[in-house]
Amino acid sequence: MNVETRLLPPGFEDLERFVATWDHPDFNARRAWRGGLPMEDIRDFYETMRHRADAALTLVEQYPFEQMPEEIARLYRLVLALAHASMATEIHGCPRAPYAPYPDKLTVTRSFSIFA
Numbered sequence: 011m012n013v014e015t016r017l018l019p020p021g022f023e024d025l026e027r028f029v030a031t032w033d034h035p036d037f038n039a040r041r042a043w044r045g046g047l048p049m050e051d052i053r054d055f056y057e058t059m060r061h062r063a064d065a066a067l068t069l070v071e072q073y074p075f076e077q078m079p080e081e082i083a084r085l086y087r088l089v090l091a092l093a094h095a096s097m098a099t100e101i102h103g104c105p106r107a108p109y110a111p112y113p114d115k116l117t118v119t120r121s122f123s124i125f126a
Contacts, residue, residue: 018088019069019081025062025088028055032091033084040087044094045106052105056095063089 017026031047032055034040044052070086073079078086098105 016081018085019079021069022062022066022085025059025066025085028059028088028091029084031055032095033087034091035087037090040091040094044091044098047105049098049103049105052095052098056092056099059088059092059095063092 017029031043031051032040034043066085066089070078070082070089073082102108
């Protein structure tokens with residue numbers, strides 16, 4: 011894959027298969043998307059990403075938010091998506107909170123991050 015078509019930084023090519031499913035611009039989109047995924051897909055992402063998150067964050071932390079190249083920002087959004095996969099895997103045991111209405115009306119409107 012050449013530089014123009016690379017989705018993630020060098021060394022993270024193994025995570026590129028998750029970009030189409032897990033790379034969303036904000037918290038609300040990530041949470042809504044997770045709620046509609048099969049649990050097998052969530053577990054696959056979770057098991058793969060949790061072993062790569064430290065290395066990903068080490069690279070991401072080298073860039074100010076406003077100056078992140080897109081491939082680094084995409085990697086960061088995958089790390090943020092790991093939090094959503096963790097909720098489904100470690101807490102709910104299913105894609106969304108049991109007995110909660112779906113879709114719900116929860117919307118996060120403010121955050122400290124441009125990736126909220």
